[in-house]
Amino acid sequence: MTSTSKVEHFQPELGEQTTPTQDKDQVHRVLLGKKQILVTEDEPLLIQLERAGIHVEYQCREGYCSSCSIKLLWGQVSYPFEPLAWVQSGYLLACCAIVKSDIEIAFFD
Amino acid sequence: MSYSTFNRKHFDSMKEPMFFGENVNVARYDQQKHPIFEKLIEKQLSFFWRPEEVDLSTDRKDFQRLEEHEQHIFLSNLKYQTLLDSVQGRSPNVALLPIVSLPELETWIETWSFSETIHSRSYTHIIRNIVNDPTKIFDDIVNNEEITKRADSVSKYYDRLIEMVNLYNTMGLGTFHVPGKGDVEISMHALKKALYLTVASVNVLEAIRFYVSFACSFAFAERTLMEGNAKIIKLIARDEALHLTGTQHMLNLMASGKDDPEMAIIAAECKDEIRHIFIEAAEQEKEWASYLFKDGSMIGLNAQILGQYVEYISNVRMQAVGLDTHFETKHNPIPWINAWLVSDNVQVAPQEAEISSYLVGQIDNDLDESDFDDFDL
Numbered sequence A: 001m002t003s004t005s006k007v008e009h010f011q012p013e014l015g016e017q018t019t020p021t022q023d024k025d026q027v028h029r030v031l032l033g034k035k036q037i038l039v040t041e042d043e044p045l046l047i048q049l050e051r052a053g054i055h056v057e058y059q060c061r062e063g064y065c066s067s068c069s070i071k072l073l074w075g076q077v078s079y080p081f082e083p084l085a086w087v088q089s090g091y092l093l094a095c096c097a098i099v100k101s102d103i104e105i106a107f108f109d
Numbered sequence B: 001m002s003y004s005t006f007n008r009k010h011f012d013s014m015k016e017p018m019f020f021g022e023n024v025n026v027a028r029y030d031q032q033k034h035p036i037f038e039k040l041i042e043k044q045l046s047f048f049w050r051p052e053e054v055d056l057s058t059d060r061k062d063f064q065r066l067e068e069h070e071q072h073i074f075l076s077n078l079k080y081q082t083l084l085d086s087v088q089g090r091s092p093n094v095a096l097l098p099i100v101s102l103p104e105l106e107t108w109i110e111t112w113s114f115s116e117t118i119h120s121r122s123y124t125h126i127i128r129n130i131v132n133d134p135t136k137i138f139d140d141i142v143n144n145e146e147i148t149k150r151a152d153s154v155s156k157y158y159d160r161l162i163e164m165v166n167l168y169n170t171m172g173l174g175t176f177h178v179p180g181k182g183d184v185e186i187s188m189h190a191l192k193k194a195l196y197l198t199v200a201s202v203n204v205l206e207a208i209r210f211y212v213s214f215a216c217s218f219a220f221a222e223r224t225l226m227e228g229n230a231k232i233i234k235l236i237a238r239d240e241a242l243h244l245t246g247t248q249h250m251l252n253l254m255a256s257g258k259d260d261p262e263m264a265i266i267a268a269e270c271k272d273e274i275r276h277i278f279i280e281a282a283e284q285e286k287e288w289a290s291y292l293f294k295d296g297s298m299i300g301l302n303a304q305i306l307g308q309y310v311e312y313i314s315n316v317r318m319q320a321v322g323l324d325t326h327f328e329t330k331h332n333p334i335p336w337i338n339a340w341l342v343s344d345n346v347q348v349a350p351q352e353a354e355i356s357s358y359l360v361g362q363i364d365n366d367l368d369e370s371d372f373d374d375f376d377l
């Protein structure tokens, strides 16, 4: 269940390139506008953003409705299970994506 | 080419497009061109529920205590949802089965449409429980102008596709004179365009049109009113979230050209028209919100907030099919709704409970712990 079924990889345009690691305790930075949130690989992004007080749209929280789709500007995420929802290129599904490197995300412009 | 219920041709179904290729012959799932559709089938089957399992006994009392303008909101939404599911319980089958070319997609369409019939039956379950004469409510669906306006918008793309496919199946390609309609051109391009627009309008139906009604149902339940109804709406919303993913996959596969290169050209040509379908539906839903609240708002919701929610959810849905967002509202004005829409902890009464649904008043939903003191559990 920890196998990586899909990895989205975008080259960082800003900042340093980071090397993804399998280390579970690894902490990554999530950049969102001017905010920076630290996340681990233990849980999907959505719940960690919520804990940081950031409202993210959701519905199913199981990868089948696409409501939690967020722009992934750069960085890597993976999905322990292939989501049923279509993942647009350049987007991630927050409810089931595991962050695998420092990433930058954005909501609607 | 006329439709065949068991196509005798030899062909490789893995090379067929989703639609307008060969009619499906063997319903086989050992090899699949788009396995996502079988995954949707499995998920939908795991969601199976029956309206009668949901206890509505306290809803009747709640309904009688609602103010008149709140009853109007509640009943109008039920009527609108009844219309939408009446359409969805048949139209994917009637419009799409004659032209589908992949077994896994054919079965998804049937599974999808079947689940809509559960929704329709649940409205009868709800209505029978709260009013003495359901006929008045059902009859109004075909009389009430606010509803019939919407019936036109949700059925016109389906109806056009069905008409064109009928002509294609009987006459083949060409231009045909249809009494009352004039000359209708049937080309592969015209057929595929009609299909693409239909799938977009169905996506809008399931991904946007239901949500005003969902919001009202959950706003009542936030006040601990009509909670049985809210339980049913949660189950419906869970199904609809899966259905909208189905049409998003169809639209995105079509636009990608990976399934049928000609569809990618059509998708590009139709981009403005599709945007228009989303925006027009959103405007109609905002109007619907004003109609609902014409005699008064309800706690936590008014026409303006609901209008913003429609704009917000429309942006989310447009983005999901690769369209630029259109509306200014970038934040969900009613974030509490997501806790209701989330599918976990959807519980229906245990099957053993044998709730005899329409015997109103016989089931006591108000028992508290102490009522069970004498029971050995």
Ligand code: FES
Pocket (backbone or CB within 6 Å): A057, A058, A059, A060, A061, A062, A063, A064, A065, A066, A067, A068, A069, A085, A093, A094, A095, A096
């Ligand atoms: S909340 Fe449904 S896909 Fe993430």
Ligand SMILES: [Fe+2]
Pocket (backbone or CB within 6 Å): B085, B088, B115, B116, B119, B236, B240
């Ligand atoms: Fe439905």
Ligand SMILES: [Fe+2]
Pocket (backbone or CB within 6 Å): B088, B116, B206, B239, B240, B243
């Ligand atoms: Fe549906």
